[in-house]
Amino acid sequence: MTDYPVIPGAEPFFSAGNDTGCLVIHGYTGSPQSVRYLGEYLAEKGGFTVSVPRLPGHGTAPEDMARTTAEDWLQCVRTALAELNERCTSIFVVGLSMGGTLSLHLAATQQDIVHGVVTINTPLFINNPQFAALAFAPDAPPFLPGVGADIKNPDANEISYNGAPSATTRQLFVLIATAREMLPLITCPVLAFRSREDHVVPPSNGPYLIDHVSSADKRLITLEDSFHVATLDNDRERIARETLQFIRSRQRTEKQTYTTIAD
Template identity: 50%
Template sequence: MEQRVMEGAEPFRFEGNDVGVLVSHGFTGTTQSVRPLGEALADEGFTVAGPRLAGHGTSMEDHARSTARDWIRSIQEDLDWLSGRTSGVFFAGLSMGGMFSLYFGATRPDLIRGIIPINACVFLNNPDLARLVFDPEAPPRVPGVGSDIKAEGVEELVYPEVPVPPLESFMAAMRTTDDLLQAITAPVLVIQSREDHVVPPENGPYILDRLGSRDKELLRLDNSYHVATLDNDKDLIAERTVRFIREHAG
């Protein structure tokens, strides 16, 4: 049965020039968290796609049935759409979306011209969450991690709880991506909030150090928490992402 998509969680596509950009949201999140970045990139003339990852933006029951293979398939569909319209694709992503930007940067070097992971995760340092992964007595859901935003009055459209079944797939994808970092050769702009209550901020320097890329840079955000694409530094993120793409699209 077709799942109803939450208002604001719809995927987006903007046709523009021959430079493609994929913008991905994170685990339990929706396209609402990255739509402002996608629109800012479209305003600069780029061709932009923001996929709704399988199981996201519908229901927690739907999310509980989804896996990393499904999320990868969602991204691949939009990469195919972009590659058919552009001469090269850049990949920006928030949290798990940032993790997938690194994953695809390693596995699709033929297509991905540059990578912009934003508060990406390749480790969580969260034993309580890790204990749930193979626990047969684990609850079906645990408290959510959404709306970690410093700016007043800004809310993320996100599930209120985390379904436990997809955690195994999510953890496996993180560890896989960690092992792939050294295989990445594309330019990378790592964007990391100094204060993040969902993903340890140490991910940023760790990712930077492990990358195989020669052209790599770490941008630290001083005024945003985890959902930085909706937070006080959202304009800075858009500005630096546009500059990075222009510098490497030629």
């Protein structure tokens, strides 16, 4: 089996800090680079223990990703969560795009560990019939056009694949569908960001998420100056600042009752 080197800049990130842990997860065909600014901000400004893993098959080559499954991606973030749980008393999970979908899986299935979840342009549905048709198409090409690098800021760049392996599209759809069905199991505090203009994930995913989780404490923030990869875009500082505030205010008050806010 071929071993593919990690693209420079796409390496995972870990910073040991205090007893509040933050698991930050990148998206489909992306790499830790897309959320590294957010992870470093939480480590520096919050003093948190921050883990930014590299999902299997990501940050290397599309051919490498073609060999992976949703189960591989889930196992990766479960392992990272367990490692944080060994050293932290409260843990928050943060995810961009499919990383947010993975975060919701953890929040639904690891309720005793996840104290809060933050999602950024996270898909629970894609509304792309042509893309869905390729998931089980026998004549689908090996690789499809990439879905990354949807960024408004012309000076920002994402390390992502130009093409997505067709074999992983069905994995993505299964992951999304199961997360959507499990939303009522989520009771921890939720902060969701959605870009008003997103060319990958319909912005209506944000309100849908807020409407279907069982959390009493949930907030939706609309980003006005970023596209899909908002963690690298013009609103990246706001995302980092709001996420830091969200975590700080809930580190030791996760049993408190909160009011739902949407803007």
